[in-house]
Amino acid sequence: MMTEIVLIRGDITRQSVDAIVNAANSSLLGGGGVDGAIHRRGGPAILAECRALRAGDYRDGLPAGRAVATTAGDLDARWVIHTVGPVWSSHEDRTATLASCYRESLYLAAQLGATTIAFPAISTGVYGWPIDDGARIAVNTVRTSPIPGRVPEVDEVRFVLFDDVALRSFEAAVG
Numbered sequence: 001m002m003t004e005i006v007l008i009r010g011d012i013t014r015q016s017v018d019a020i021v022n023a024a025n026s027s028l029l030g031g032g033g034v035d036g037a038i039h040r041r042g043g044p045a046i047l048a049e050c051r052a053l054r055a056g057d058y059r060d061g062l063p064a065g066r067a068v069a070t071t072a073g074d075l076d077a078r079w080v081i082h083t084v085g086p087v088w089s090s091h092e093d094r095t096a097t098l099a100s101c102y103r104e105s106l107y108l109a110a111q112l113g114a115t116t117i118a119f120p121a122i123s124t125g126v127y128g129w130p131i132d133d134g135a136r137i138a139v140n141t142v143r144t145s146p147i148p149g150r151v152p153e154v155d156e157v158r159f160v161l162f163d164d165v166a167l168r169s170f171e172a173a174v175g
Contacts, residue, residue, distance in 0.1 A: 004156045005142060005174055009167045012160040013041040016076040018114035019069070021105050023122045024082040026061035028053055028068075034120045038080060042073035046080055065100035067108045079112055081105045085123030088130065095137060098123055102141040106154055115155040121166050131166055135173040 012020055012034060023034040028050040030039035039046055049070035054061070062068060067083040083101040086094040101122050109117045121138065123129035142157050161167045 003142065003153050005139065006156060006158045007167060007170050007174065008158060008160050009162075009164065010160055011037070011162075012118055012120050013037050013075060015118040015158065015160055017116040017118045017156075017158060018077060019079045019081050019105075019109045019112065019117045020072060020075055020077045021067075021117060021119045021122070022080050022082045023120050023125070024062065024084055026063070026084050028058065028062055028082055033125045038075070042075045042080060045071050045073035050082070064094075065097040065104065067101065067104040069108055069112060077118075079109075079114065081108055081117070083122065085127055085129070088123060088128040098129065098134065098137050099141045102138055103145045106142065106145050106157070109154050116158065117154050117156070118158040118160050121159065121161055121170070124166065125162075131169045132172070135166070135169040139170065139173040 022038045025031045025035060030036055030047060053068055062082060062084050064084045064086045067081050069079045069081050072078055072080050083105050085101050086097040121134055124131045124134040159170050161170055
C-alpha cells in the first residue's frame with residue numbers, strides 16, 4: 001500500500017491523527033512556534049514526559065535528526081513525536097539531518113502502530129531553512145520511507161502548513 005500525502009493549510013495542534021510531529025528544540029521542554037503551540041495545547045502531560053526523557057537517556061537533549069515519542073496530552077492524537085531539525089546553513093549541507101527528522105519520525109510512528117501522522121514544515125521557520133528546499137526534502141523523504149521490510153508503512157502523511165507560501169511550496173514538491 002502506498003502512503004497517501006495530504007496537504008493542509010492550518011494549525012497542526014487541531015489535527016485528529018495518531019501522531020503529531022513536533023518541530024522541537026533539543027531541550028524538549030517547549031519553545032516558540034510549533035513547539036510552543038504543541039506544548040500549550042497539549043497540556044502538562046507532554047512536558048512531564050519530556051522532563052522524564054531529559055532525566056534519562058536525553059540528559060544532554062535530543063540530537064538533531066533524531067525522534068522520540070510522548071503522550072499527546074490534550075491533543076486529538078495518541079502521541080507527539082518530537083524531532084529536532086537542523087538550523088539551515090549556507091556553507092554546510094545539512095540535508096541529511098533534515099531528511100532524518102522525517103524518516104526517524106515515520107519509523108517511530110510505524111513502530112508505535114500509528115497509521116496517520118501530521119508533520120509541520122520542519123526547520124523552515126526560525127531555523128531558516130528555505131521553504132522550497134525544505135518542502136522538496138520532506139516530500140522526497142516521505143516518498144522513499146520507510147524502507148519496505150524495516151517497519152510497516154504509515155497510511156497517511158499529512159503536512160500541516162501554517163501559511164499559503166508553505167502550502168504552495170509543498171504543492172510544487174508533491175507535483
